[in-house]
Amino acid sequence: MSHSLKNLKLKIWRQKGPEDKGRFETYDIPEISDEASFLEMLDILNERLITDNTEPVSFDHDCREGICGTCSLMINGQAHGPQRASATCQLHMRTFKSGDEIVIEPWRASAFPIIKDLMVDRSAFDRIIESGGFITAATGGAPDANLIPIPKPVADAAMDSAACIGCGACVAACPNGAANLFTAAKLTHLNLLPQGQAERFKRSEAMVETMDSYFGSCTNHGECEAACPKEISVDVIAMMNSDYRKAKITNRKTLSRT
Amino acid sequence: MSINLDSKIPAGPLADKWDNYKSDEKLVNPSNKRKFKIIVVGTGLAGASACATLAELGYQVEAFTFHDSPRRAHSIAAQGGINGAKNYRGDGDSVHRLFYDTIKGGDFRSRESNVHRLAQVSVDIIDQMVAQGVPFAREYGGMLDNRSFGGAQVSRTFYARGQTGQQLLLGAYQQMASQVGLGNIKLWNRMELVDVVVVDGQCAGIVTRDLMTGEIISHAAHAVVLATGGYGNAFFLSTNAMACNVTAAWRAHRKGAAFANPCYTQIHPTCIPQSDDFQSKLTLMSESLRNDGRVWVPAVAGDERAPHLIPEAERDYYLERLYPSFGNLAPRDISSRAAKRAVDSGRGVGPLKNGVYLDFADAIGRLGKSVVEERYGNLFEMYARITGEDPYTVPMRIYPASHYTMGGVWVDYELMTTIPGLYAAGEANFSDHGANRLGASALMQGLADGYFVLPYTISNYLAPMLNKAIPDTNHEAFKLAEREVKDRYSRYMSIGGRRSPDYFHREVGKIIWDYCGMERNQTGLEKALSELPALYEEFKTDLRVTGDSESMNQTLEKAGRVDDFFQLGMLMCKDALDREESCGGHFRSEHQTEEGEALRDDDNFAHVSAWEWSGDPTAPILHKENLEYEVVKLQTRSYK
Numbered sequence: 001m002s003h004s005l006k007n008l009k010l011k012i013w014r015q016k017g018p019e020d021k022g023r024f025e026t027y028d029i030p031e032i033s034d035e036a037s038f039l040e041m042l043d044i045l046n047e048r049l050i051t052d053n054t055e056p057v058s059f060d061h062d063c064r065e066g067i068c069g070t071c072s073l074m075i076n077g078q079a080h081g082p083q084r085a086s087a088t089c090q091l092h093m094r095t096f097k098s099g100d101e102i103v104i105e106p107w108r109a110s111a112f113p114i115i116k117d118l119m120v121d122r123s124a125f126d127r128i129i130e131s132g133g134f135i136t137a138a139t140g141g142a143p144d145a146n147l148i149p150i151p152k153p154v155a156d157a158a159m160d161s162a163a164c165i166g167c168g169a170c171v172a173a174c175p176n177g178a179a180n181l182f183t184a185a186k187l188t189h190l191n192l193l194p195q196g197q198a199e200r201f202k203r204s205e206a207m208v209e210t211m212d213s214y215f216g217s218c219t220n221h222g223e224c225e226a227a228c229p230k231e232i233s234v235d236v237i238a239m240m241n242s243d244y245r246k247a248k249i250t251n252r253k254t255l256s257r258t
Numbered sequence: 259m260s261i262n263l264d265s266k267i268p269a270g271p272l273a274d275k276w277d278n279y280k281s282d283e284k285l286v287n288p289s290n291k292r293k294f295k296i297i298v299v300g301t302g303l304a305g306a307s308a309c310a311t312l313a314e315l316g317y318q319v320e321a322f323t324f325h326d327s328p329r330r331a332h333s334i335a336a337q338g339g340i341n342g343a344k345n346y347r348g349d350g351d352s353v354h355r356l357f358y359d360t361i362k363g364g365d366f367r368s369r370e371s372n373v374h375r376l377a378q379v380s381v382d383i384i385d386q387m388v389a390q391g392v393p394f395a396r397e398y399g400g401m402l403d404n405r406s407f408g409g410a411q412v413s414r415t416f417y418a419r420g421q422t423g424q425q426l427l428l429g430a431y432q433q434m435a436s437q438v439g440l441g442n443i444k445l446w447n448r449m450e451l452v453d454v455v456v457v458d459g460q461c462a463g464i465v466t467r468d469l470m471t472g473e474i475i476s477h478a479a480h481a482v483v484l485a486t487g488g489y490g491n492a493f494f495l496s497t498n499a500m501a502c503n504v505t506a507a508w509r510a511h512r513k514g515a516a517f518a519n520p521c522y523t524q525i526h527p528t529c530i531p532q533s534d535d536f537q538s539k540l541t542l543m544s545e546s547l548r549n550d551g552r553v554w555v556p557a558v559a560g561d562e563r564a565p566h567l568i569p570e571a572e573r574d575y576y577l578e579r580l581y582p583s584f585g586n587l588a589p590r591d592i593s594s595r596a597a598k599r600a601v602d603s604g605r606g607v608g609p610l611k612n613g614v615y616l617d618f619a620d621a622i623g624r625l626g627k628s629v630v631e632e633r634y635g636n637l638f639e640m641y642a643r644i645t646g647e648d649p650y651t652v653p654m655r656i657y658p659a660s661h662y663t664m665g666g667v668w669v670d671y672e673l674m675t676t677i678p679g680l681y682a683a684g685e686a687n688f689s690d691h692g693a694n695r696l697g698a699s700a701l702m703q704g705l706a707d708g709y710f711v712l713p714y715t716i717s718n719y720l721a722p723m724l725n726k727a728i729p730d731t732n733h734e735a736f737k738l739a740e741r742e743v744k745d746r747y748s749r750y751m752s753i754g755g756r757r758s759p760d761y762f763h764r765e766v767g768k769i770i771w772d773y774c775g776m777e778r779n780q781t782g783l784e785k786a787l788s789e790l791p792a793l794y795e796e797f798k799t800d801l802r803v804t805g806d807s808e809s810m811n812q813t814l815e816k817a818g819r820v821d822d823f824f825q826l827g828m829l830m831c832k833d834a835l836d837r838e839e840s841c842g843g844h845f846r847s848e849h850q851t852e853e854g855e856a857l858r859d860d861d862n863f864a865h866v867s868a869w870e871w872s873g874d875p876t877a878p879i880l881h882k883e884n885l886e887y888e889v890v891k892l893q894t895r896s897y898k
């Protein structure tokens with residue numbers, strides 16, 4: 001049965017545009033049903049702000065079921081809030097209690113500039129994928145799908161890291177603003193599969209170096225894993241590092257042969 | 259403007275049409291392809307696959323999405339799977355059977371030739387996606403696994419846990435990203451198409467609004483593809499992502515693209531019931547759950563007992579009872595209506611009595627909890643998060659919700675709209691699903707269109723235009739479109755009324771849902787057609803948009819989208835009123851059998867209704883494309 005929470009205080013980051021300095025503003029939520037999702041609470045606040053002729057809070061969101069990776073809020077200092085293994089849009093007000101003060105901020109990382117209020121620009125992630133996060137297989141030439149059997153444990157492990165939704169919580173949670181979990185998740189997905197072997201080392205080298213050109217470096221804090229809504233394990237980073245090291249050797253060897 | 263509904267179906271026997279087409283079409287030589295510029299709007303499965311393939315072939319491609327990244331397109335949310343007539347199970351599947359199931363599933367309201375081609379290329383899609391590294395589910399021997407979906411008696415659905423759409427989209431996105439990296443695709447993110455431009459009767463480009471700066475910009479090309487998804491959000495509450503909208507298709511419609519069968523919308527039977535008034539969207543529970551879950555309600559109305567206290571004999575497993583041969587896997591339209599009737603008869607379950615049970619107790623007993631968890635773990639978790647209930651111990655509660663739109667921009671066999679040079683692909687077009695879509699067929703269609711159809715058919719249009727310059731964006735037609743767009747957006751800003759765009763979206767959605775939802779009738783539709791224009795007038799005088807139009811303004815974006823939903827909503831109701839029969843997702847209560855099944859009228863309605871924009875949203879002009887069946891015999895669709 002539904003209950004309601006009373007007297008919440010929201011401290012929300014407001015910033016007019018990329019150049020604005022930004023500041024916190026406080027909003028009261030006198031009452032909200034615990035069935036409401038966190039984003040529905042913001043919807044209700046925004047409706048009220050429009051009624052008061054004030055600009056509503058801008059925030060990114062789309063699927064509202066934890067799969068598109070669009071939502072991106074820092075809630076009380078935690079990426080995606082207090083609930084483990086979930087995105088902001090999957091958070092419900094039943095996680096909070098009456099009287100709570102909730103601080104809501106955008107992802108903060110130098111590679112993710114703020115666009116407005118709680119919205120950031122995550123296109124650096126696209127640049128990493130463009131540099132090598134794919135298997136080159138032009139349309140039309142693929143062999144029969146069952147030609148290459150893939151052992152179930154391999155397919156399952158590839159799927160575990162392919163589950164990344166590209167939200168950027170890992171970067172936001174990292175004290176260094178590193179994107180190692182994101183990059184390594186994609187590398188592990190592709191590098192584990194037989195189809196991914198041909199470009200394995202070239203891919204590892206290109207993606208790691210593109211990542212380094214935008215993001216901070218990893219010093220093994222492990223905050224990324226704790227923040228990941230898909231619970232992607234930091235083990236993928238070890239695999240990436242090892243592939244990257246091999247890549248530097250393999251590619252040099254390949255080069256010396258040409 | 260006159261509309262020409264020539265479907266351009268190639269000659270020859272059904273099974274040979276596509277091969278005949280490919281042997282006869284005009285080609286552009288590889289080194290000439292780079293002289294052509296193609297704009298693709300939308301980067302979901304249909305758009306991303308089209309971008310990647312066209313760029314690989316050598317065309318200059320520009321891709322547009324209003325999302326921050328192509329990977330966010332709504333295709334990402336598809337859960338259950340994708341069909342492919344591989345017959346890896348050896349259970350009697352074939353291209354013909356997939357073709358037939360799709361035609362029958364669509365209640366004999368789709369074009370045979372398109373559907374047959376879809377079934378043919380379905381096998382190539384699976385190969386292509388595996389080559390891209392999509393981690394489909396495997397068996398222990400390493401071969402691909404399959405499951406079955408509603409409306410089929412074979413197992414032909416490929417899946418990647420409950421995240422098939424995500425994995426397919428990431429595959430297509432990565433293929434596209436590699437072309438972006440190589441400089442063969444220019445990517446425009448956070449850019450919304452707000453108009454389509456026609457010069458000398460041919461599509462010449464588009465006008466966009468930069469969502470970050472509000473800037474209105476024209477883009478010209480030799481051909482434009484709309485892969486902009488469906489319009490299920492017309493109902494406000496739906497399983498679609500929040501930003502899904504009809505603007506691209508609608509703006510094309512206003513420029514001369516016929517809009518086909520707008521009343522064919524799919525209401526998905528297994529969604530989590532609404533729990534409150536402030537609810538912003540509904541969540542789908544994949545149809546694949548019906549492989550193992552059993553649907554039931556208490557046998558008598560007003561039974562308030564907890565589900566586990568209701569003995570077997572006092573439960574009504576109504577799908578198994580009414581449709582013994584398909585049981586819980588009866589197609590979507592049929593299952594949805596059955597659920598609505600169960601709830602309307604007072605047997606609804608849950609706090610608001612607005613759901614039916616989907617019960618896994620038998621499956622857990624038979625297979626063990628771990629197998630059920632392996633198959634559906636993430637869906638169960640999603641359910642638990644939203645409802646606060648544990649589906650391993652308490653049956654799920656589900657209810658139908660708007661999910662997919664079969665209607666869309668009219669296209670011919672080449673996927674070209676009634677505007678030469680403008681194409682529509684994926685959910686945005688009307689082409690393959692008739693009056694009802696079978697599960698796991700939308701992903702298949704999006705990828706078929708983008709990977710295996712458009713790349714062939716576009717060259718047939720471009721070849722004769724070799725060395726024709728890209729239209730100039732200084733042409734009067736572009737300037738006029740830009741002015742109109744600017745006027746429209748400044749009008750939204752200056753109305754200065756009291757209500758937000760969301761308020762109007764909710765209200766317009768409620769009217770469409772109440773009168774043009776799961777069941778429709780003349781009185782209701784006429785009521786909707788008088789209420790919608792009145793509410794639309796209110797929208798035009800009482801809308802309030804805060805902020806400014808020169809920076810990121812989500813309220814302003816929304817205003818433009820809601821405006822188009824109003825106009826579309828009127829067309830949906832008009833189309834539903836005109837179609838005096840029941841077929842698939844379109845159920846007119848005046849036209850049903852004694853047992854309450856849809857009653858088609860093939861003598862008068864075996865056609866596609868393609869509507870032309872007249873300038874007045876309440877007075878569209880109807881054109882008909884007759885559906886001719888060469889191979890399939892029209893039958894009453896039965897799943898009993």
Ligand SMILES: Cc1cc2nc3c(=O)[nH]c(=O)nc-3n(C[C@H](O)[C@H](O)[C@H](O)COP(=O)(O)OP(=O)(O)OC[C@H]3O[C@@H](n4cnc5c(N)ncnc54)[C@H](O)[C@@H]3O)c2cc1C
Nearest residue numbers: 300301302303304333336338339451487684685698700701
């Ligand atoms: C919850 C859910 C589950 C589903 N599960 C399945 C399933 O298991 N199997 C199945 O086959 N189907 C499923 N479907 C249906 C299927 O996901 C969709 O029909 C399909 O993915 C649509 O793909 P698309 O490429 O046509 O459009 P979309 O993926 O919706 O992409 C639309 C694109 O167009 C862009 N766009 C739209 N308008 C504009 C504009 N004006 N300007 C710029 N860009 C624009 C968007 O940014 C986006 O990139 C499901 C649907 C839902 C809602």
Ligand code: FES
Nearest residue numbers: 062064069071089
């Ligand atoms: S809105 Fe899609 S993951 Fe949160």
